[in-house]
Amino acid sequence: MQQPQGKMAQKGHLHPISSLIREANRIFFDMGFTFASGPLVESEWYNFDALNVPKDHPARDMQDTFFMRGEKEMVLRTHTSPVQIRYMEMQMQTGVLPPYRMINPGRAFRNEATDMTHEAEFFQLEGLAVGKDVSLANLKGTLDQFFKQLFKGVQVETRFRPSFFPFVEPGVEVDMRLIGEKAPEKLRDRWIEMMGAGMVHPNVLKNSGVDPKKYRGFAFGMGLDRLALLRWGIDDIRLMHYERRSKRCRLHRWSKSPQRSPIAGMAARLRPISRVA
Numbered sequence: 001m002q003q004p005q006g007k008m009a010q011k012g013h014l015h016p017i018s019s020l021i022r023e024a025n026r027i028f029f030d031m032g033f034t035f036a037s038g039p040l041v042e043s044e045w046y047n048f049d050a051l052n053v054p055k056d057h058p059a060r061d062m063q064d065t066f067f068m069r070g071e072k073e074m075v076l077r078t079h080t081s082p083v084q085i086r087y088m089e090m091q092m093q094t095g096v097l098p099p100y101r102m103i104n105p106g107r108a109f110r111n112e113a114t115d116m117t118h119e120a121e122f123f124q125l126e127g128l129a130v131g132k133d134v135s136l137a138n139l140k141g142t143l144d145q146f147f148k149q150l151f152k153g154v155q156v157e158t159r160f161r162p163s164f165f166p167f168v169e170p171g172v173e174v175d176m177r178l179i180g181e182k183a184p185e186k187l188r189d190r191w192i193e194m195m196g197a198g199m200v201h202p203n204v205l206k207n208s209g210v211d212p213k214k215y216r217g218f219a220f221g222m223g224l225d226r227l228a229l230l231r232w233g234i235d236d237i238r239l240m241h242y243e244r245r246s247k248r249c250r251l252h253r254w255s256k257s258p259q260r261s262p263i264a265g266m267a268a269r270l271r272p273i274s275r276v277a
Contacts, residue, residue, distance in 0.1 A: 003130045016228040019121050024224075026124055027149045029215070031142060033101040035056045036113060038083035045072040046082035050207040052165040060142055064111035073132025077107035079221060080126035081167060085201075087128065088208035098215045099131035105224060116236045123224035130200065130210060130217030136160070136172070139218040140195060147176055158264070159191070168219060192230065195222035234250060 014022075025035060038046075047065075049055070068074040083104040091100060104126040112118045129138065140158065147156040157179060160172040175191045178184065197220035202212035225237050234240075 003097040003102065007088035016232055016234070016241075017224055018229050020224055020231065021123075021125075023150065024103070024105060025147070026129070027146055028103045030149075030177060031101070031145060033103045033129075035257050036083055036087045036102045036104045037106060038077075038080070038086050038104065040077060040109075041068060041071075041074055042082050044075060046085050047075055047077050050085045050204070051081055052201050052203045052207075053166045057166060064110055065175075066109050074195070074228060079108050079112050080104050080124040080161075081219070081221060083126055084128050084167075084204065084219060085208050088130065088205070088210050098135075098210065098217075100128065100217070101130075102126075102128045114218075114238060116238065117226075119225065119237055119241060121241060122237075125222050125224050125227075126218045128217060129177075129198070129219075130205070130215050132215055134199075134215075134217045136170075136199060136218065139199075139220065143174060143197075143216075143220065150227075154178050154183045158194075160197075163196060163197060165196050166197075167201050167204050169201045171196065172200035186233065194218050199219070 008083075025191040048057075065078055066076040068076070083102075083106070087102050087104075088100065091097075105123065106119060106126075108124050109121055112120050114120060127142070129142070140160065144156070144158055147158060155178070157177050159175050161175065163171045163173040173193055174195045174197050176194045177189060177191045178187050179189055183189075190227075198220065200217040200219050205212040205215060205217070224238050228240065229237060230235065
């Protein structure tokens with residue numbers, strides 16, 4: 001298309017999340033990790049049960065989930081952890097035994113109230129390493145290297161705090177802080193919670209077809225939206241999705257019939273259900 005005379009073409013740029021995913025892929029690739037992906041619409045087996053979260057487990061109370069109307073036991077995935085199961089299953093079915101190292105950046109969905117730090121749609125980066133001698137020390141070294149490469153020129157420290165997640169044992173919360181004069185003033189010398197992590201629970205390995213008596217592993221899941229806020233000093237997480245939401249609203253408003261609106265069609269299939277009930 002020819003540009004009108006006297007007007008400069010506006011150049012586009014990568015979305016911060018896309019930029020962060022590319023950079024994370026490069027950093028983890030250099031550490032020997034491979035890229036994996038999985039479906040956004042998941043079965044309850046992959047989203048909960050296979051991850052050691054059975055139907056009567058109290059951990060399900062923590063997440064308000066979008067269930068698919070008319071599709072029994074299907075949900076919009078609430079985290080990227082189901083890809084752990086799918087990846088290990090695929091490797092075992094093709095006869096590829098551990099060691100494994102995998103990352104999966106992707107979308108997840110939860111029925112949350114939207115504010116400056118929460119969105120119903122968000123991005124996570126899932127990581128998994130499985131082998132005969134994998135330890136928490138390997139997890140810490142991996143994350144230290146990731147943050148060191150991501151925040152180049154700034155000294156980064158990480159720490160673990162004990163925590164509980166049903167798919168890891170032991171589980172930890174991972175905090176990070178930036179120190180030194182080159183660190184942004186708002187973040188300098190402040191411990192910030194970045195992700196949940198831990199050693200893969202033996203039941204998760206068993207549900208994936210991996211022998212937990214021979215192998216063990218670590219896993220982590222971090223919010224890419226939160227990481228982008230810190231990386232570029234963005235104050236409101238809603239800005240990450242504002243343009244897309246605006247377009248969706250316009251699509252819905254301009255459609256004369258609900259059947260003609262792709263967003264309305266998706267909304268008709270979704271129903272939020274609180275797991276507390």
